[in-house]
Amino acid sequence: MEIKAPRGTQDILPKEAKKWEYVENKIKGICEDFHFEEIRTPVFEHTEVFARGVGDTTDIVQKEMYTFEDRGGRSLTLRPEGTASVTRAFVENKLYGDPNQPVKLYYFAQMFRYERPQQGRMRQLNQFGVEVLGSADPAVDAEVIDLAMTVYQKLGLTSLKLVINSLGDTESRKKHREALINHFSPHKEELCRDCQTRLEQNPMRVLDCKTDRNHPAMKTAPSILDYLNEESSNYFEQVKEYLDLMNISYEVDPNLVRGLDYYNHTAFEIMSEAEGFGAITTLAGGGRYNGLTEQLGGPNTPGIGFGMGIERLLMALEAEKVEIPVKDELDCYIVSLGELPKKEAVRLVHELRINGIQVDQDYQGRKIKAQFKAADRYHTKFVLVLGEDELEKQVINVKDMATGEQIEVPLQQLVTTMKEKLIGGK
Known part of the structure; x- marks a missing residue:
């Protein structure tokens, strides 16, 4: 099934x-x-x-x-x-x-x-x-x-x-109700089954019928405005x-x-x-x-x-072809290479997120080229690359995907740097 x-x-x-x-x-x-x-x-x-x-x-x-x-x-x-x-x-x-x-x-x-x-x-x-x-x-x-x-x-x-x-x-509707019953009763058998019931229970709703909307009696039905x-x-x-x-x-x-x-x-x-x-x-x-x-x-x-x-x-x-402006991009994507850099990436992702920066990382164990492709599919603004060498030097490579510019940023300054680049140091 x-x-x-x-x-x-x-x-x-x-x-x-x-x-x-x-x-x-x-x-x-x-x-x-x-x-x-x-x-x-x-x-x-x-x-x-x-x-x-x-x-x-x-x-x-x-x-x-x-x-x-x-x-x-x-x-x-x-x-x-x-x-x-x-x-x-x-x-x-x-x-x-x-x-x-x-x-x-x-x-x-x-x-x-x-x-x-x-x-x-x-x-x-x-x-x-x-x-x-x-x-x-x-x-x-x-x-x-x-x-x-x-x-x-x-x-x-x-x-x-x-x-x-x-x-x-209530008074106006009561008078209108009586007028509707008098108007539609001669045509009752011509109306749909629902309207036959409505005529007895709530005749005003006959006017709202989609089935009988073109019945000639609809065009000449008493108007509520004449009974206000x-x-x-x-x-x-x-x-x-x-x-x-x-x-x-x-x-x-x-x-x-x-x-x-x-x-x-x-x-x-x-x-x-x-x-x-x-x-x-x-x-x-x-x-x-x-x-x-x-x-x-x-x-x-x-x-x-x-x-x-x-x-x-x-x-x-x-x-009306109105475009809804929805965000379809990612602030940062961390590309990590190796077991120790992956552990540090987990820490950095957490730290960036609690500081209001949108970030993600690879969870598929993919190679560097595949990780960059994933970042590109997310329309990522900045890709942060962390390998064994960078981890040893306590730095991370920050690449601006729009300009191709790449800089080295100390890990301790990463949050501050990304805030400045993304959200004006908020």
Whole structure:
């Protein structure tokens, strides 16, 4: 039997991992600029967290979760999304009592969804997300959207489209729900099986169906914007005003509903319009979820957030031919010749490393020519040659691989010399 990675998962090999590291570090820096702090939650939760938080009528809960029983008979689920987990942590750890409000959090996390794997959509996916809990200010909605757009723009993406909508408050959604049921009921038998169920449980999600997107009834479906009460309408207008003040371009799409039950008021998606990116253009999505903390046992606390897939971000960078500046070189490589020089090389490698210098050596017992070839494959800046003669004189030959210049350096001065050559004597 040939053992491979499970379907819908992938290995991220060292060269590719450097790109991931660059992107993640860039994002972390942007989060710090926006005064967000990192949170890390367990990779699995009690199933009820997602059933109650995400919504038991959603595709995620009904079809896509990896759920299992532990030895105590408790139902646990691998995390399919981040908001419910972060909100659970917010409630459990009483972060609502923190004097600094709102609580602004970000995370990098692996998510697990049982769905058909395709390019940029895996069963184990990596996601960056943010959550702001404790404020119902429309300016926070605009800030969260601004953060997402800033991430993409700072990384070099230009072919972006921001789409926004308002899902309204409970009163507005109730009226819209009734209108949708009245509109789609005559066509119920023409809809896919999922939408027939959605029409009874959560009719707004019929608008998000990929199967029935071209059905004539979709084009004439009642718009949520026509059912917003005055409070919801004013809220949406303020969000748009703040986006205008930040010169963030957007389109309003009344059919943008998102696939999770907890959303209300602001909903948004960011899409790639890069040529050749693929049929699934969404890069990030999110919105406001006032009331979620109550469903998870906490006090009434407004919240808003988004999630973006790192895999899809990297795909977008590739589609726009954005080069990720990753380091693919080595500071020093020690070539040792003989048993005693090899022992001294082990000591020198340790000493250089604890002084912040990147260094490696041969562990294959290769001859000098092969060791130099290895150093060349690592794009090494300086090769340090230590043989019996050098060891006897307590010196080492330092060769600059860019210029070919070679000097003799006393072993006791090696660290100082290399710091001067590499990092300006830091």
